Amino acid sequence: MKDNTEFIRQFAPAQHHLHMYIRSLVPNFSDADDLLQEVAATAWTKFESFDPQKAEFKSWLFGIARNKALHSKRRFLRTQNLLNEVQMINAEQFFLNDSSINSDERQDALSECINNLSDEQKKLLLGRYRDKKKSYELADLFKRSAEQVRIQLFRLRKVLKVCVVEKISI
Amino acid sequence: MKELELLIDKCLHGEATKDEEKHLQKLISKSDEAFEFYLQSIQQHSDLKEWADSQEEELVKVHKFPFLQWSFAIAALLITGFVLFTSNQQSPDIILKIHSVSTNFKLIRQGEMISNILAIKQGDQILVGEGGQVRLDVQEQDSQIFLMENSSVNFVNRDCNYINLQQGEIRAKLEKQNSPFIIKTNEGEAEIIGTEFSLSDKGETQLWVSSGKVKLNRGQQDSVLVEAGQRIDTESFRVEEKDGGHIIPNIFQGVEFFYYKSDLQTLTLETDMELIDHGVRSDFNYYSGAYDGYVRAAPTHRSFMSVNPFLMVLKAHYSVPEASVKTLRVKSLRSAHLRVNEKRYDLDKKGQVEVPFKQGFNLLELRTIGGQEKDSGEVLISLEEIDAEGQVSAIQSKDLFYTSTKEVPDLSQDEMQSALTCDLPLRKDFVDRANGIEVSVKGEPIFVNDPEMGAVLELNGKSDFLQHLKADELGLNGPYTVSCRVYFDELMPNNRPDDGIFSTAYKKPVEGNSTLVLLIRRGHPYQAHFGNDTISSQVLKEKRWYDLSFRFNKGVQSIFIDGELVTSSQGHGNLYSKQVLQIGTWGANFMKGRICDVKVFNRPLSIKNISGL
Known part of the structure; x- marks a missing residue:
């Protein structure tokens, strides 16, 4: 065995x-x-x-x-x-084809990029990805509509995507 | 692509409707570009999830059982498989039993999580959560095995003395065994006949032996005998010397408190937050304002404790002589949660609830919000028991316990003697027996014959005090223990809040905390290095002798009354003072009463040492 x-x-x-x-x-x-x-x-x-x-x-x-x-x-x-x-x-x-080295590098870059975000933005990401909150729950917490929360998250992901690509390609 | 991205987000978080899922399918089938965007998006969401999950360890300190972490889940599956492949009907020679102080753990048997199980069986797996601990006793032996927090183990053989440590740490004290205990880690295997040791697997395997010998094997060929006071890791595989400290957690009387704050989130009774203080007190009862510990209105360097609300979590093992149902009553200024043996109980309008208790230790946990209350001395929170006749009584301190490996180790008599920097009996003269120096006498204190203590020094509360060597010369600028016996004729004479016992003259801080203040404030024993203080909730009475001790060690201030630890608090700076030690005053706050047997040690004494002073 x-x-x-x-x-x-x-x-x-x-x-x-x-x-x-x-x-x-x-x-x-x-x-x-x-x-x-x-x-x-x-x-x-x-x-x-x-x-x-x-x-x-x-x-x-x-x-x-x-x-x-x-x-x-x-x-x-x-x-x-x-x-x-x-x-x-x-x-x-x-x-x-996504090697461990690639994903580690991406993760490091992502951490650095997130460090540049405001506390509020980090809190939103943590609420969504760590605390598994639905957009309507985040809407309550952040005093805005669920749709606005989804849009804000979309924008954050967009900013982070560009930032990560820039950091990795340096 | 915005539409696609928003749909992916909705789907991943379980917010998409059926129609939206179909729409997603349609969108990613439209073009290769859309499909590649889909995969990249999944990759980014996964990376974000990994980042967010990794933040948990930094932000969440206790009370969350990380059971779903994959390493644990996979381990659970492994053992499920293992159990299916192996079964054994023979009865074992050794029986391991889970002790009742065990907390925050899960036992998995045949793939199912089970509770109320005492004896371990072949194939069982135990997962210990953050802040948890499992004590296993070997039946009919004085042998104990502790599975420390974040550990995962499974019991491989019939006698359960072949243990697979998948991660975490095992500490044990074992009697001499007929057949050795074997503990296997990812990188090695330890054979133990009888000894006290700690074996951990946190990336690499480390073994630390505090008594006896343990044989450690690495692979098939490397093998080494590790003896008392030595440690080794499988990486270097070199034996090193390692001193002191406790391996085996001990049980002590007291209630543990944990204070948490949250900068990011709204304060609730459920949310995990940043630990700001942890210590021990003697009971569950708090009073608001300056009457109790940090929960006071007066601004200090630690005033955030009272200015901003914080979560208070109080925990203790309550010793119950036999299984019974008890009625508990919680009084609290704000909402409170009560848990017994990790199960939450809803309180009725009177704050009461009936709770079944098992024989032995039962874990009590109370949570409420502290801070911001007025300096009024009303009950902030208390826990009481109501008997069958309706009589209400506080839960006795003598029945409340906590476990710790961090308590200061006992010193031998020789070690205590060499740590003694001041020994002033104050029975007939002012000579310090530790160094032959006579202390300087201010005012006109006199020796009197006390009916209980014999000859002791009496101070008039107006001008009498003593001056000794400088604090640094007495070793007070590092870890220390200061003790004495005191008797107050009158507390707070002239309505001054403080009755000074030990102090150094006030000095503006140059480096660290500059002034020693060990006294009684509004009747409460109080320890400070100035602006940095610990206060006990106990109130001393007039015309009664007390043995008082103040200890400082590694940032923890601790106060003892009559040999018992009544409060401790962490996060305090060392004293930095070159001023003389004064006995019987703090500023103009003179002590009115009697004092004797003053001792200063330049080392922290253990609870046992202090109770023996």
């Missing part, structure tokens, strides 16, 4: 990209978290049969995720047909 730690050792670095891939298949943070958990459970139980000669571990995980998203009968029905099969393969390639 393969070691727990061997599985964790291989799974940990692939997790972030797997998570992104799953979010592209099932674009809902909460459902994607559940699906990731299912993929991890399946990968663990099938880890014995994983043959590194035949496939890369990350690619093997992506395959499990794709199958889960396509065939899961219990959940994800609302969004499981969002992407067609060609799009799924393209998405897989996109996230497989």
Whole structure:
């Protein structure tokens, strides 16, 4: 039987990209978290049969995720047909090609860019992404409409996107 | 692309309607460019989520069980798989039981989270949350294993003495075992026969042994015997010397308090915020204003505590002799939350609720908002018990406990002797036995024969006091313990709020905190390095002897009455004074009463040491 730690050792670095891939298949943070958990459970139980000669571990995980998203009968029905099969393969390639170095570099740049935002703007991002607040909840907190909150977040993402690209290309 | 981006945001956060999801599908199928934008957008949202989640650790300090962190979730799945593959019906030789002081943890058995389980079984997994701690006792042995906060372990074999430490820290004190305990980490494996040690896996594996020996294996070939007072990590794999400190958490009498503020969010009883003070007090009862600790109106350097509201969280393990249902009553100036054994109980209009208690330790937690109240001495919060006859009584301090590894370690008699910089019995003369120096006498204090203490020094409350060496010469500019026995004929004579016991002359701050002030303020024992103070909620009485001790160590000020820690508070600066130590006064606030057995140590003494003075 393969070691727990061997599985964790291989799974940990692939997790972030797997998570992104799953979010592209099932674009809902909460459902994607559940699906990731299912993929991890399946990968663990099938880890014995994983043959590194035949496939890369990350690619093997992506395959499990794709199958889960396509065939899961219990959940994800609302969004499981969002992407067609060609799009799924393209998405897989996109996230497989995103190396850990790239994503670390992006994350560092993002942190620097966010540091330049005002406290209010940071608070809005934290409310949305960390505290998982809906736009109407943020609207209450920030005394504006839900639509205005969504627009403000859109603008922030736009500013951050440009900032991150600039920092990485320096 | 704005429309597409807004739709992606709505979908990801579960706000999109079915029609909007279909519209999203349509938009990303329109062109390759739109599809690539979709993927980049998912990537950016994921990056933002990762950033935001990483902020949690900095902003959220306690009370949130990070159970959904993936490392834990994956660990939970691993053990589910493990349990399915292995089953064993034989009864074990060693039984591990969860002790009742354990907090903020989850036990997973066969993939399910379960509660009210005492004995650990093969395949169980324990996840300990932030601020939590699990104590496991080996049945019929004086052996304890502590799973420290943010730890994840699973029990691999039938006897549960093969433990897989997936992350976090295990501390243990084990009797000599017939078969060794084995603790496996990601990088090594420790074999323990009987000893006291700490083993952690926080990126790298570290082992620290405080008594006995532990064998640490790294891989198949590297192996080393680590002895008492030594530590090692699997990275360097070199044994180093490491001194002192406690490995095993001890149980102490008292109630822990945590004060939080929030610059970003509205203050609520539920929100996690920035910890601004943490310490120990003797009960759950607070009074408003200058009568109680920081919760006072007078402006000081720490006046934000009273000017701005802050969240007060009070926690203690309540020892109950047998399982029973008790009626508790919470009185509070503002709304309050009561939790018992981590379950929230709603209070009725009278602030009462019936709560089932288990035998042994039950974790009580009270939350309310402090600050901004008037200096009126009314109840800010209190916790009482109502018996079957309707009699109301405060929960006794003697039944309230907390666990800590941070308490000051005990000093030996020799160590105490060498730390003693001043020993003034004040029974018949003014000679300091620690250094042979005679202190300078001001006024006309006299020695009297006290019926309880024998010969002691009496001070008149008007002009009598003593002057000793300078504070720095007595070692007060670092960690210290100052103790004495005192008896007040009268507290607050002439309506002055302070009864000075120890002080240095006021000096404008040059570096750090410049003036020592150890006294009784409005009847409350009070410790300050000026503008930087701790006050106990206990009120002393006149015409009664008290043993008082004041301790300072690593930023923590602590006050002891009759050998018991009554309050402590963190975040205080060292004293920086080169003024002489005065005994019996602070400014013109002279003490009216009797004093003897004055001692100064240039080291912090433990609770046990102080109770033995």
